[in-house]
Structures are given as structure tokens and as C-alpha cells.
Amino acid sequence: MICVDTNIFLIDKIGRAHILKKYFFKKGISGEKKIEQGVKLTSSWLNSKEVWMKRFVFFIFPVIPLILLSSSSLAREKGISETVFSPSQECGNCHKNIYQAWSNSMHAQAISDPVFKLDYLHALNEYGEKVREYCLTCHSPTTRYTGDTYLKNRISREGINCDFCHSIYAVDLENPKDPFKVNPGSTQYGPYQNASSPAHLSTYSELHTRSEFCAGCHQLKNNFGVLVLGTYSEWKEGPYPEQKVHCQNCHMPKVPGMPIVDPKVKKSELNMTAHEFLGGHSEINLQHAATLRTKFEVKKSKALVTVFVTNAESGHKLPTGTPVRKVILSVKLLDDKGKKIAEKEKVYQKVLLDQKGDVLTESYKMILEASSILSDNRIAPKETRQENFEFDLPPGIKPFSVESTLRYQYPTPVLTAGLMEVEMAKQVVSLPLGKIFLIGFFSWLRVFIILLFLFLILWMGYRMLKRRFL
Numbered sequence: 001m002i003c004v005d006t007n008i009f010l011i012d013k014i015g016r017a018h019i020l021k022k023y024f025f026k027k028g029i030s031g032e033k034k035i036e037q038g039v040k041l042t043s044s045w046l047n048s049k050e051v052w053m054k055r056f057v058f059f060i061f062p063v064i065p066l067i068l069l070s071s072s073s074l075a076r077e078k079g080i081s082e083t084v085f086s087p088s089q090e091c092g093n094c095h096k097n098i099y100q101a102w103s104n105s106m107h108a109q110a111i112s113d114p115v116f117k118l119d120y121l122h123a124l125n126e127y128g129e130k131v132r133e134y135c136l137t138c139h140s141p142t143t144r145y146t147g148d149t150y151l152k153n154r155i156s157r158e159g160i161n162c163d164f165c166h167s168i169y170a171v172d173l174e175n176p177k178d179p180f181k182v183n184p185g186s187t188q189y190g191p192y193q194n195a196s197s198p199a200h201l202s203t204y205s206e207l208h209t210r211s212e213f214c215a216g217c218h219q220l221k222n223n224f225g226v227l228v229l230g231t232y233s234e235w236k237e238g239p240y241p242e243q244k245v246h247c248q249n250c251h252m253p254k255v256p257g258m259p260i261v262d263p264k265v266k267k268s269e270l271n272m273t274a275h276e277f278l279g280g281h282s283e284i285n286l287q288h289a290a291t292l293r294t295k296f297e298v299k300k301s302k303a304l305v306t307v308f309v310t311n312a313e314s315g316h317k318l319p320t321g322t323p324v325r326k327v328i329l330s331v332k333l334l335d336d337k338g339k340k341i342a343e344k345e346k347v348y349q350k351v352l353l354d355q356k357g358d359v360l361t362e363s364y365k366m367i368l369e370a371s372s373i374l375s376d377n378r379i380a381p382k383e384t385r386q387e388n389f390e391f392d393l394p395p396g397i398k399p400f401s402v403e404s405t406l407r408y409q410y411p412t413p414v415l416t417a418g419l420m421e422v423e424m425a426k427q428v429v430s431l432p433l434g435k436i437f438l439i440g441f442f443s444w445l446r447v448f449i450i451l452l453f454l455f456l457i458l459w460m461g462y463r464m465l466k467r468r469f470l
């Protein structure tokens with residue numbers, strides 16, 4: 001509800017009240033002033049123009065129903081609700097570009113994504129109903145408040161939707177089971193201090209520009225105290241917090257020239273940020289994440305390869321997320337025709353064990369059963385790892401170059417291949433020219449000596465023949 005005076009309530013539907021504010025009072029309620037859970041406006045927003053406004057309000061009071069009939073169609077059509085979460089499509093009526101981007105995001109598919117679905121079904125089968133509520137706390141977070149764990153309402157099937165994220169006004173990381181403080185309804189919390197909208201209140205929230213906002217979901221310690229998902233703490237322990245580079249800086253970059261709202265609704269000068277939340281499902285992201293530097297030499301009967309792997313642009317460990325992902329460095333020794341002579345690999349991953357000591361390979365099992373971490377050799381942000389590989393060279397085998405590749409591997413039982421693989425980086429290094437020349441030199445020397453020998457034999461034969469017959 002919006003009150004114009006401390007005791008006059010104009011209208012009970014917040015959307016409509018806002019339209020009133022917008023069209024009649026222009027600068028009425030500023031974004032910073034907070035409505036207390038749809039009861040009444042606490043701050044007295046009527047400023048110096050108060051008296052004038054009051055008169056105006058009383059004057060138009062009888063006309064209101066008429067005005068509403070004509071102008072409320074916008075509000076109804078936009079349908080921003082007062083107390084519950086609104087469907088994302090309604091936000092999309094005005095925030096078209098953001099809606100489109102979000103629709104393609106993993107957040108919008110957090111329920112419908114087949115990888116999740118299959119995993120979730122397994123979990124329900126094996127562990128029963130109690131799992132339902134738990135998984136949905138992050139994958140369909142509005143169910144925390146609506147209790148719709150059977151996903152009957154469309155809004156629950158939207159996964160992580162607009163209104164959930166923009167109703168969050170605080171995150172309490174001390175309370176990981178229930179970290180979000182939300183105020184669903186008329187207020188949208190966002191990154192701009194000077195936004196104003198006809199459909200909802202806009203309240204500036206610095207939290208929305210910080211990693212803590214994402215941490216409510218991207219950090220999961222299970223009942224055994226094992227950190228299954230540690231994306232936030234991996235970021236926190238890296239160099240980025242000091243540089244004030246938050247999750248949003250990489251995953252939600254500003255989109256220049258794209259206004260936050262449809263120009264038909266408002267000519268806004270504020271730009272939108274990317275709402276696709278691209279991560280490991282994006283090849284482009286993966287291809288920027290890491291770099292390789294390879295050194296190669298041959299010493300006697302050994303080929304020595306050193307590879308420096310740098311987590312250059314990933315804000316957390318590489319890989320991050322549920323520990324089903326692996327990053328694999330492979331080094332191939334090639335001959336001068338590019339044929340593979342030998343290959344070695346190094347795998348970066350976090351390996352979790354259950355109570356029996358068995359290695360876990362599925363997300364839901366990791367979340368529900370991991371009781372210890374066997375190993376974790378993933379690469380920290382900005383860290384460079386040096387890996388040495390030694391190949392024995394059988395006699396007669398001449399390596400010419402070495403190819404090092406970094407692959408991102410994600411086992412997905414829903415793909416027929418059972419695996420998603422993306423090449424992250426690749427480098428081919430040939431032996432230094434001098435070395436090639438030296439190896440070449442020695443082999444040429446051999447040929448030369450054999451030829452010399454042949455020549456000598458022939459020459460001696462020729463001399464003997466010549467002496468006998470001439």
C-alpha cells in the first residue's frame with residue numbers, strides 16, 4: 001500500500017499507486033524510501049509541496065476510479081504484485097532485452113536443464129522427499145517462501161527468476177541455510193541510485209554489485225561440513241577482492257548502448273548488464289580462462305617438456321562449480337610429420353569421497369554424501385602451475401614438436417557422448433632450430449660416414465681391378 005498522508009491510503013495495489021505517483025506527483029516517492037512489507041509507507045515523503053499535494057489529492061479523489069479504469073490497464077498488464085513474486089515475463093514487458101538474455105541463462109533453466117533434472121530425479125529416488133525442499137532452495141529459490149516444492153506454479157518452474165534476485169536486500173553468510181533476506185512485492189532492488197519506474201519502487205542496493213550477493217547460492221557446505229561448492233570462497237581467497245573485481249564484473253558486464261528498459265516505457269540513460277550469466281557452458285568464456293606456455297628440449301634419450309598453465313581470467317579456481325568438472329592438460333610428442341609418438345596427461349579436479357571411502361562422481365551424491373576431500377589440485381585465480389613431463393625416447397625415434405592442450409571436461413549423462421568437452425587452450429612448440437640441426441647433423445653424419453665407407457670400398461675395389469688388368 002502507498003499512503004499519501006500518514007492515514008490516507010489512496011490505493012491498495014502498489015502498482016497502481018505507483019502509476020499515480022508517476023503521473024500525478026512526478027517526483028513523489030524516491031527510490032531510497034522503503035515500503036514496509038506492503039503495510040504502509042514509513043517515511044513522510046510529502047515534502048515542501050505537501051499541502052499543495054494534499055489538496056490536489058483530495059481534489060482528484062472522486063475522479064480516481066475513472067482514471068484508474070483508463071490508466072490501470074498498464075499496471076494490470078504489467079501485473080507487478082504487492083506481496084508475492086511476479087512472473088519474469090511481466091518484468092519482460094518493459095525490460096525486454098534483459099528478459100531475453102535471462103531466458104537463455106542457466107539461471108532460467110535451473111529447474112528445466114536436463115542435467116539438473118536427471119540428477120534431481122536420481123536424488124529423489126534414492127533419498128526420498130526430504131531432498132525436494134533442499135535442492136530447490138537454490139534451484140527454485142522462490143519455493144523457500146511459497147512452499148511450492150511440487151513446482152505447481154509457473155513461477156517455481158522459472159528457476160532463479162527476476163523478482164527473486166531483485167527482492168533480495170541482504171545476504172547473511174553466517175546463516176548459510178537461509179542466507180537471503182527478501183522483500184517480495186513492489187520494491188525492486190538494483191544497482192542504480194537514480195532509477196525510477198512507473199511499475200515499481202526502485203531501491204539502490206550496493207549488495208547487487210558485490211560477490212556476496214551470489215554467495216548465497218554459489219557456496220555449499222553439506223551436512224558433513226564438506227565444501228562441495230566453493231566458488232565464492234575461492235574468489236575471496238584470490239587476488240580479485242582486493243582489486244574490487246566481483247563476480248558481476250566478469251559474469252555481468254555492462255552492455256554498452258543497451259538501455260535497461262524499453263525506450264517506449266522510458267527513455268533511460270542507464271545501461272543494462274548482461275543477464276546471460278555465462279560460465280562453463282560458454283565456449284568463449286572457457287577459451288579465455290587459461291593460458292599455456294610450453295618449453296621443449298631433448299636430452300640424450302629423453303624428451304623433456306615443461307608446461308606453465310595459468311588461470312588467467314577465471315575469478316575462482318579452475319575448474320569451479322560442482323566437482324564433476326575436470327580440466328585436463330595433455331602433452332603430445334609429435335614427429336616431423338605431425339604423427340603422435342607419445343602422450344601424457346595431468347588432470348585438475350577436486351575429488352570427494354563418501355563415508356565408505358568411495359570416490360563420488362555425481363553432483364547429487366557429492367552434495368548429499370561427500371564426507372571428505374581426497375584431493376584438490378585445481379588452479380587458483382592468477383596462479384601459474386609448472387608441470388614437467390619426461391618421455392623416454394626409444395632408439396631411432398626422433399621427436400620434432402610437442403603439442404600441449406588444455407581441455408575442459410564435463411561428464412553429462414544426458415548427452416549421447418556422455419561428455420562435454422571444450423578445448424580451452426593449445427600450443428605447438430617445435431624443438432629449437434639449433435637442436436633440430438644438431439639431431440639432423442648427427443643423422444647426416446651417420447649417412448656421411450656410411451657413404452664414405454662405401455666410397456672407400458668402391459675406390460679400393462677399383463684400384464685393385466685396375467692394378468690386375470692394366
Ligand code: HEC
Pocket residue numbers: 031078079080086087088090091092093094095162163166188189190191192193194195196197198199200202203204205260261265266267268269270
Ligand atoms: C511498466 C514497466 C516496468 C515493469 C513491468 C518493470 N519495470 Fe523495472 N524498471 C522500469 C523502469 C522505467 C525503470 C527505471 C529506468 C530508469 O530510471 O532509467 C526500472 C528499473 C528497474 C531496476 C533498476 C533499479 C535500480 O535501482 O537499480 C530493476 C532492478 C528493475 N527495474 C527490475 C524489475 C523487475 C524484477 C521487474 C518484474 C518484477 C520489473 N522491473 C518490472 C520499468 C518497469
Ligand code: HEC
Pocket residue numbers: 106107109110111113116137138139141160213214215216217218247248251252277278279280281282321
Ligand atoms: C538463488 C541462487 C543463485 C543466486 C543468487 C545466483 N546463482 Fe548462479 N546459479 C545458480 C544455480 C542453481 C545454477 C545452476 C543452474 C543449472 O545449471 O541447473 C547457477 C548457474 C550459474 C552460472 C552458470 C554456470 C555454467 O555452468 O554455465 C553462472 C556463471 C552463475 N550462476 C553466476 C552467478 C552470479 C555471477 C551470481 C551473482 C550475481 C549468481 N550466479 C547468483 C544459483 C544462483
Ligand code: HEC
Pocket residue numbers: 088091092095098099100102103107160161162163165166190191192208209213248249252260271272273274275
Ligand atoms: C541471479 C540473480 C539475478 C536474476 C535472475 C536477474 N537479475 Fe537483474 N540484476 C542482478 C544483479 C546482480 C544486477 C546488478 C549488476 C551490476 O550492476 O553489477 C542486476 C541488474 C538489473 C537491472 C539494472 C540494469 C542492469 O542491467 O544492470 C535491471 C533492470 C534488472 N537487473 C532486471 C532484471 C530482470 C527484468 C530480470 C529477469 C528477466 C533479472 N534482472 C534477472 C541479478 C539478477
Ligand code: HEC
Pocket residue numbers: 211214215218231232235240245246247248249250251278279280281285286288289313314315316317318319320321325
Ligand atoms: C575475473 C573474472 C571472473 C570473476 C571475478 C568470477 N568469474 Fe566465474 N568464471 C569466469 C570464467 C572465465 C569462467 C569459465 C572458466 C571456468 O569454468 O572457470 C567462469 C566460470 C564460472 C562458473 C561456471 C563453472 C563451470 O565450470 O561451469 C560459475 C558457476 C561461476 N563462474 C560463478 C562465479 C561466481 C559466483 C563468482 C563470484 C564469487 C565468479 N564466478 C567470479 C570468470 C570470473
Ligand code: HEC
Pocket residue numbers: 113115116117119120123131134135136137138139216217218219220229320321322323363364367368
Ligand atoms: C546452496 C545452493 C544449492 C543447493 C542446495 C543445491 N544446488 Fe545444485 N547447484 C548450485 C549452483 C550454484 C550450481 C551452479 C554451479 C555449477 O554449475 O556447478 C548448481 C549446479 C547443479 C548441477 C549442475 C547443473 C548443470 O547444468 O551443470 C546439478 C546437476 C545440481 N546442481 C544438482 C543439485 C541437486 C540434485 C541438489 C539437491 C540434492 C542441489 N543441486 C542442491 C547450488 C545449489
